[in-house]
Amino acid sequence: MIKKGRILLLDDDELIISMLARSLRKEGYDTQLLYSSARAVEKILDWQPDLMLLDIDLGEELNGLDILQMLQEEAVNFPVIMLTGDDSSESAIKAMRFGASDYLHKPFNVEEVKIVVDQLLKNSRLKDEVAYLKRSEAAAFGKEFIGEAGIVRKVLADARKIAEAGVPSVLITGKSGTGKEVLARKIHSWRFAQRKDFENVPYIAINCTALPENLIEGELFGHVKGAFTDAKSDKKGVFELADGGTLLLDEIGDMRPELQSKLLRVIEERTVRRIGGKVDLPIDVNLIACTNRDLKKQVLEGLFREDLYYRLSSFSIHLPPLKERDQDVLLLTRFFLDTFTRKYSKPVVDKIKPDAEKLLLDYPWPGNVRELRNVIERCVVMEKLDSLTADCLPLDIGGRQSQSPERRKTFQILLPEEGVSLEEVEKELLRLALERTGNNMTKAAGLLKLSYDAMRYQAKKHDLV
Template sequence: MSSSSLQILVVDDEPAIRQILAASLARAGHPVEVAASGREALMRLAKGDVEVALCDINMPDLTGIEVVREARANGVDTTFIMMTAFSSVDTAIEAMKAGAIDYMIKPLRSEELVQRLKQVADLRGLKGENEALRKLVGGRRQDHCPAVSQAMKTLDRLVAKVAPTDSTVLITGESGTGKGVTARAIHQASQRANEPFIPVNCGAIPENLLESEFFGHTKGAFTGADRARKGLFLEADRGTIFLDEIGELPLELQVKLLHVLEAREIRPLGSEQVRKINVRIVAATNRDLREMVGAGRFREDLFFRLSGFHVTVPPLRERREDIPALIRYLLARGSERFGVAGTLAIEPDAEEILIAYDWPGNVRELENVLQRATILAEDGRITVADLPPHITPATPAGASPEAPRPGTGTLREQVRDYEHGLILRAIEDCGGDRRAAAQRLGIGLSSLYRKLEEQEQARAAAGSGAAPA
């Protein structure tokens, strides 16, 4: 394999397109695999060795953009180039926000595709060199912000204690708390840090494919097995396999996983040969495994094997003192991702709202809110107006936002208040999208901003005792 060749996955629900692209890429010297759906693509991407995915945007099960988002959420570092038959600026922007680097219009021209892949190979090579240099100069980068709360400091101490060992670790906590980040931190601080870290979402793999995905198969082991596959446990050999959503594992596979934990060996489907493996297992779940054991839905012996060392990631509402540091960390990361010059500041009243909110989606929800605010923010500052309506304090039941009081103030003041209420309702109805709200109201975006600013000025004047303009 040449230094410029790339492991490529072609994802498209049309067989003819998959066949044409695979043949063209193979002639150009690239190893190629294909996937006929978004779900199939995610299973293949979970192995972590696909360097570039050419992914159709419009597919029946998952859209290409949903594939990119889920892959990024699972820690997959694949470079995505999207394919679409319809040129759309909005679609392109959405794809880039999800994590794709480019998109191409069908039908793809072979020369243009080869040139794009050459650029990707150069970029990936440079990225690898830079990462190696960073490790040489400054050690490994920890992808989390420093703990402030006692609960997170305790978690960090537990991670530091267990990481150098080979103990199996069970991580529990609500969805979005950062169980995957904790698992990766354990791997990065372990003796296996330079070996593979393979994240697997047990709930995302169809039950009939789980054994093959976990343990691999021989060619011809079942219908459609046209080539041998190593399986995720062999991919993780000498490294760490992270079994996320372990509570979704069916009972039949729980038995086989227990055997792997006890014997440290696997047998691929269709093979009589047993393979010894050296893999550390870190598992995570947001479910109560003890309750599942009592209900007969999770094996007690497997539960005790997995929970040899048990850590819990606390929900965000129980560690509010971490929120300010998290906000600054996520804003810095988001500014870099969206190409914002410098790190955005956040107004104190907006930060107070974020600290007071209960965050049912935890850190993941906070990150999504800040990403949205990063896009909406102007003049380098996030204000309350940039936060989604469900985050900001609710208005009284049955009342409209900023509803005017009939019969108070001058006619001009009442008209302005009524107009302001209409604008706020339109923004809320449009999910915080001010451009869409302006279109709904039949005014320009600049007019909408001007009217909001005039209302703020009127409020400020009223608060200071001056007569409003």
């Protein structure tokens, strides 16, 4: 049975909480019991529960309200349900003011406890995911993997088999812009689609190169309060946030060697320990790793752990570049035209003229699907379209730079009659710089007179990498 969460119960009535703990264990919860307030806060913080049931009247010097206040001072981020035998509710209301999430009267109905626990845990996980997503700038450039080419059908068929079999670790390889993150979302959907609570199944994505080196370990594994200077409170890592669902580690080929060894341990043992923590927390995570690197070559060069590579590559899916699935180019073009005309409230574009078709099919698309998407988005925003023609496309599509040398030599922006946002202009300049340099971030930063870090930040902000 999949563990649904870690619940700690503190009550001096051993009979009541033992009975309640048995009922919760039958529901799939991992439980821990305490019968005294002695060193209770230390034990609670060490075990790192997902939820706590705490009796108000412990019959000792420290009561439940004292412990609750002490936990609040430690900035714990798990819900606490107070148990009270006070019919007046005065102490329960006081507990709510002190930060309790809910309270239950004794004697309580076990089914009611289960309902309250289940709801609070769902709300807590949702809150954690929302908080993480607000911090994260990574986003998919589409929700559907579009393609009818034979090679794409084979990829999707294999991915679906892997997902439905419940394979715990999958490696997706392919050039930048081929749709690795989109396929990861499809695998997540296939894996958990039969779950009644599918909408609540977590999907967490983290880019291993998008965070400074001194932050990535904390993002992955979490930390306890005081583990380092800025650790003001306990924090769950992405492995914990994704428990019961899917964790995508994007650009895993760029992960530091010391983190690779820790990741291997997590994959093999299915437990994670927060930085500064004392306990190994069990996790049930569907792990998907993505990279545009040649990991086999990196293993030979000593840049990637051989044991981690073979652990991940047992089930590997390679996404072909767009130039190998050219029959999908026009299909994707129509899809993006429809997507962006609706997004920007533009007139429907239902025709692609033959001259545009030829340029689209002849161009090698070094930036793959992402580049095509960006080109079509630019056409929709910058041009007044009733059909897509060759004149709408950027000059470098089809090697047409020579037709307009002055436009290349001077910096010019053609302002459309309906206007355009500065954000779109910024995005277009970033896109052109990446396109000109073959997605080389350092060279693109040089073209735009930006630092490497500023370029990467802006590119991630506009979903260009």
